[in-house]
Amino acid sequence: MYTPKPFAITDPNIINQIIYDNSFATLVSETEGSSLTATHIPLLLNSSEQVLFGHIARQNPQGEVLENKKILAIFHGPHTYISPSWYETKKSVPTWNYLSVHVYGKASLVQNEEELRKSLDELILKYEGEESPFFLRNMDEKYIDALIKGIIGIKIKITKIEATAKLSQNHSLERKNLVIQELEKQKDQNANEIAKWMRENLNA
Amino acid sequence: MYTPKPFAITDPNIINQIIYDNSFATLVSETEGSSLTATHIPLLLNSSEQVLFGHIARQNPQGEVLENKKILAIFHGPHTYISPSWYETKKSVPTWNYLSVHVYGKASLVQNEEELRKSLDELILKYEGEESPFFLRNMDEKYIDALIKGIIGIKIKITKIEATAKLSQNHSLERKNLVIQELEKQKDQNANEIAKWMRENLNA
Numbered sequence: 001m002y003t004p005k006p007f008a009i010t011d012p013n014i015i016n017q018i019i020y021d022n023s024f025a026t027l028v029s030e031t032e033g034s035s036l037t038a039t040h041i042p043l044l045l046n047s048s049e050q051v052l053f054g055h056i057a058r059q060n061p062q063g064e065v066l067e068n069k070k071i072l073a074i075f076h077g078p079h080t081y082i083s084p085s086w087y088e089t090k091k092s093v094p095t096w097n098y099l100s101v102h103v104y105g106k107a108s109l110v111q112n113e114e115e116l117r118k119s120l121d122e123l124i125l126k127y128e129g130e131e132s133p134f135f136l137r138n139m140d141e142k143y144i145d146a147l148i149k150g151i152i153g154i155k156i157k158i159t160k161i162e163a164t165a166k167l168s169q170n171h172s173l174e175r176k177n178l179v180i181q182e183l184e185k186q187k188d189q190n191a192n193e194i195a196k197w198m199r200e201n202l203n204a
Numbered sequence: 205m206y207t208p209k210p211f212a213i214t215d216p217n218i219i220n221q222i223i224y225d226n227s228f229a230t231l232v233s234e235t236e237g238s239s240l241t242a243t244h245i246p247l248l249l250n251s252s253e254q255v256l257f258g259h260i261a262r263q264n265p266q267g268e269v270l271e272n273k274k275i276l277a278i279f280h281g282p283h284t285y286i287s288p289s290w291y292e293t294k295k296s297v298p299t300w301n302y303l304s305v306h307v308y309g310k311a312s313l314v315q316n317e318e319e320l321r322k323s324l325d326e327l328i329l330k331y332e333g334e335e336s337p338f339f340l341r342n343m344d345e346k347y348i349d350a351l352i353k354g355i356i357g358i359k360i361k362i363t364k365i366e367a368t369a370k371l372s373q374n375h376s377l378e379r380k381n382l383v384i385q386e387l388e389k390q391k392d393q394n395a396n397e398i399a400k401w402m403r404e405n406l407n408a
Contacts, residue, residue, distance in 0.1 A: 026280075056206075061206060071240075
């Protein structure tokens with residue numbers, strides 16, 4: 001991802017937060033014959049080990065060819081159109097503000113069933129929360145076995161992370177405030193979230 | 205994208221609508237040395253010509269290598285976590301419902317300035333609307349010239365489209381209704397939009 005300097009995020013805490021908040025990622029890889037393919041799946045980051053965990057349907061042909069392949073996992077944050085009509089001058093053009101983290105890495109298939117189950121448990125805990133009635137370990141073993149046969153666990157060893165937060169940092173404080181006001185008026189959650197990120201970055 | 209049959213969208217009108225509603229796309233291609241790269245930009249579909257139009261910053265290194273390259277443009281629709289705790293049985297697992305359109309094509313750089321200006325005008329018209337005070341043609345020619353020097357127009361000849369709408373079609377009507385009820389309760393717009401799509405597909 002091309003990231004002009006004002007938009008680059010380097011703070012690992014912010015990067016990890018964006019990954020955590022937007023974990024329904026786009027996993028891109030090459031299949032045989034150098035054609036691109038992508039799958040939409042949740043990916044969880046283990047930041048101490050610099051590894052992403054996820055799983056895909058066994059029938060998904062992308063799975064078979066992931067072993068030892070370079071992948072790109074894209075975590076999409078909020079994004080919104082920015083109209084130059086909000087600015088104090090007409091001498092400007094529209095743009096798009098957005099947050100995105102691109103994680104490069106090498107994929108391998110999780111062969112160890114315990115490791116796969118652990119990553120499924122973590123995924124469920126994240127989305128269900130502590131108080132959910134639903135946990136894998138409470139389920140019938142035969143049922144779980146059948147489910148696990150239907151998926152392939154994926155582990156991605158991270159080699160590089162690129163992170164962009166395009167939040168009008170290249171504009172004046174006056175103009176940023178005008179943009180925030182307009183975004184806060186909108187009923188669109190993406191616009192509101194970008195406004196929040198812009199506000200937090202006003203004094204950065 | 206692996207699309208099990210119940211989730212495949214084949215109606216071109218629905219596909220075009222998803223592209224139109226989610227035009228801030230992820231443009232994926234290979235750079236030299238077969239590494240993957242992606243840029244987030246709005247792309248507009250000309251469905252009669254089966255072409256996507258967009259532009260990227262001239263400084264973006266992805267631009268130079270796009271000429272004649274195979275690309276994948278991903279249009280992300282709404283997406284949301286589906287908890288099995290909403291179901292009438294505990295014998296099930298979490299999933300994610302989502303809409304996504306993957307457009308494959310061959311990229312070329314727009315060399316004709318008139319063609320580039322036309323695509324910029326269309327993009328602005330789409331997002332600004334007819335009543336906006338902002339139009340490229342109302343602006344100072346020198347200013348526009350400078351802007352146009354800073355970007356590269358991209359034209360993508362579409363070769364294949366894959367479209368997925370994962371909306372619990374593989375579950376019972378009773379269960380779909382339970383899911384819709386829970387999604388409609390949420391304050392998350394993505395969840396509400398998936399509920400709307402599910403409701404429209406109940407009798408499909």
